[in-house]
Amino acid sequence: MNIKAKILDQEALLRIITRMSHEIIEKNKGPENLIIMGLRTRGEYLATRLRDKILSIENVDVPLGILDVTLYRDDFRTRLKQPEVSVSNITFDITDKNIVLVDDVLYTGRTIRSALCAIMDFGRPATIKLCCLVDRGHRQLPIKADIIGKNIPTSINEEVRVKLLEHDGEDAVYLVEV
């Protein structure tokens, strides 16, 4: 693995998170009936930050859910390593709520497909919107994000690595070649 470029530094990342928070509120016409749901692992930290930002902008504490989609994956037969199952943390009813699903990198769309199936097993939300920090293209399913932090065109043999302070000790986005 070699790093080809640092695409976002901490300052740029924080600005994007601020903008995405505003976009979430704008698209939902306010913070009412809203749920922020982060996908493990890094989506969880992004979701927490978006929730905190919305609290400081609108003074409303939006419910935060954490979703683990391991059991819904479609690649059990083809992967070499068995994925580790973790726990979802959704302590409230999601029926008739507007969910904003948060993930770090949008790529094939398969994780999001799993997440949509998982959410439906918890209840029947009114709407689900997708919010991703980076869209790197190469979709394999008809899925698109409603709110995007940054579009990064990539080739197939490149990867986008999102680093977050809470998990990786720094805030940055890198383009790497694998």
Add this chain to the structure above:
Amino acid sequence: MQLKTKHLLGLENVSSSDIQSILDTAVSFKQVLERPIKKVPTLQGKTVVNLFYENSTRTRISFELAEKRLSADSVNFSVSGSSVSKGETFKDTVRNIEAMKVDMIVVRHGSAGVPQYLTKISDSVVINAGDGIHEHPTQALLDMYSIREKLGKLEGLKVCIVGDIAHSRVALSNIFGLQAMGAEVSVCGPATLIPRNIGDLGVKVIHNIDEAIQENDVLNILRIQLERKARAAFPSTREYHKYYGITKERMEKNKKDVLLLHPGPINRGVEISSEMADGEHQIILEQVTNGVAVRMAILYLLGTRQGEDN
């Protein structure tokens, strides 16, 4: 995370890290059971055969629900109503079932060692649901899960298995599993129901039930297996109840904060009084609930296990 073991035949040779993985994974599945839709698509396309040569209510329904909630296709086989009564051998029965393309076999049999034998004559992943008086690993795992959920840990706990140790596969699996996880295991019962060399397993033998209550954090009370001729080991069930039965008076006389487990089915008024079987110390029905989550974890971990030998 990935289990080292390919089959679950018993807990004797299962590593503590494998046990840890199963118990940790079961936490996620317990959560699935608390949702409005208690089903995940994880084992879609896998076929599981429940091969039951012995009667069972809990274990069989528990496995069946666990399989269905993982979206596996499951088939039940029981001896009555099968071609076993026409004289078909065990090996032929298994070969024929396997010819219908199955992935996993959950087996219960009256003879010890059948699951082990099954791994030699079949390519399926084998899970032992009780073999004779040998082992019943999934029961021990759900017992351990229930204790850990209630008391927060297993390491350093004192657990006493009470009753018919000699005829119990639950006892042996619990001893192996709990010891691997760092618990201190003792057994309590009349001398006629305690195997002579049980001390070789590093298990303390207690013959006085009051002592067992005082000294332990958990009592796992076993059923007196009347169908396995345990009846010959003591004069009457009334006498057994008098000396070894868990009653309210006995609990109050000793210390109160001991956790009571029972793998079921209960003989009310023999190993435990009806009052205690429904009382505040016991977690008998929680064990049953946890059983589904633990079996889902085992089916998931073994059913999606990757490796050159799978």
